[in-house]
Amino acid sequence: MNLKQGYIDAHVHVWTPDTSKYPLAQGLTKKSGVDSFTPEQLFVHCRPEGVARVVLIQMSFYQFDNRYMLDAIAKYPDVFKGVAMVNEHEAGVMRSMKDLARQGIRGFRLMVGKENDPEKWLGSAGMSEIWRTAADEGLSICTLVNPEMLPFIGKMCVKYPRTNLIIDHFGRIGITGTIQRADLDCLLSLSKYPQVYVKTSAFYALGRKQAPYLDLGPMIRDCRDNFGAQRLMWASDAPFQVDQGHNYHDSVSLIRDRLDFLSAEDRDWMLRRTAEKLYWI
Numbered sequence: 691m692n693l694k695q696g697y698i699d700a701h702v703h704v705w706t707p708d709t710s711k712y713p714l715a716q717g718l719t720k721k722s723g724v725d726s727f728t729p730e731q732l733f734v735h736c737r738p739e740g741v742a743r744v745v746l747i748q749m750s751f752y753q754f755d756n757r758y759m760l761d762a763i764a765k766y767p768d769v770f771k772g773v774a775m776v777n778e779h780e781a782g783v784m785r786s787m788k789d790l791a792r793q794g795i796r797g798f799r800l801m802v803g804k805e806n807d808p809e810k811w812l813g814s815a816g817m818s819e820i821w822r823t824a825a826d827e828g829l830s831i832c833t834l835v836n837p838e839m840l841p842f843i844g845k846m847c848v849k850y851p852r853t854n855l856i857i858d859h860f861g862r863i864g865i866t867g868t869i870q871r872a873d874l875d876c877l878l879s880l881s882k883y884p885q886v887y888v889k890t891s892a893f894y895a896l897g898r899k900q901a902p903y904l905d906l907g908p909m910i911r912d913c914r915d916n917f918g919a920q921r922l923m924w925a926s927d928a929p930f931q932v933d934q935g936h937n938y939h940d941s942v943s944l945i946r947d948r949l950d951f952l953s954a955e956d957r958d959w960m961l962r963r964t965a966e967k968l969y970w971i
Contacts, residue, residue: 701859703748729770760772788827797832830856890960891924920964
């Protein structure tokens with residue numbers, strides 16, 4: 691497969707059953723019930739669909755121990771880039787970020803809303819160092835955020851205009867089963883910040899949560915019309931997309947085959963070029 695012509699999946703988690711070498715963070719468990727999703731297991735799903743490169747996202751139950759993801763990148767350096775997690779309370783977080791960047795990490799994940807006071811958390815000294823270092827080093831901040839936290843994202847866009855910001859899974863709009871217009875308008879309002887990108891991803895978890903996911907089409911159209919396809923990127927969120935009655939094909943097919951309002955150029959950006967620009971170039 692030609693790596694540069696194949697699609698890019700911008701959001702996949704990998705983990706191993708080997709918890710001796712790669713232990714879970716204290717107090718955390720594999721809640722999904724999937725004991726193993728290695729790179730080799732991923733390839734079984736993604737390669738038949740023409741996906742040649744993948745952005746790995748640090749799994750939450752490893753917390754700040756990025757070793758398994760880094761080892762996967764080292765094993766398949768032409769296939770993988772990564773998004774790591776770092777501890778904003780740790781002294782020397784800038785050095786950690788730079789060291790990780792030398793190992794194929796191109797972004798850093800934040801779970802906005804995990805703190806009791808997200809505004810105070812996002813405004814902390816450690817968080818400021820993370821956002822500024824990302825801008826200085828050409829790295830991205832990748833946020834897992836629920837709709838009610840999108841206003842905080844807007845504040846960070848104003849505060850750090852040089853930092854590329856990626857919103858995972860449409861900001862999880864529709865996770866309750868209904869796509870609320872007010873939530874979508876809040877997401878679309880962030881399009882005024884040129885550094886903001888959106889992952890059109892995790893289709894299994896949004897709206898009706900049933901393939902072929904055509905009910906998500908209007909939200910995707912609105913995102914395309916406001917952000918432009920150049921700031922959207924498809925992602926599967928595997929292994930969750932290949933669990934519990936869903937499959938990988940239906941995820942990529944929604945963007946590749948099913949939405950007639952997307953032009954060939956739109957699809958090229960969403961399936962390859964946007965992620966390539968952010969993670970490989």
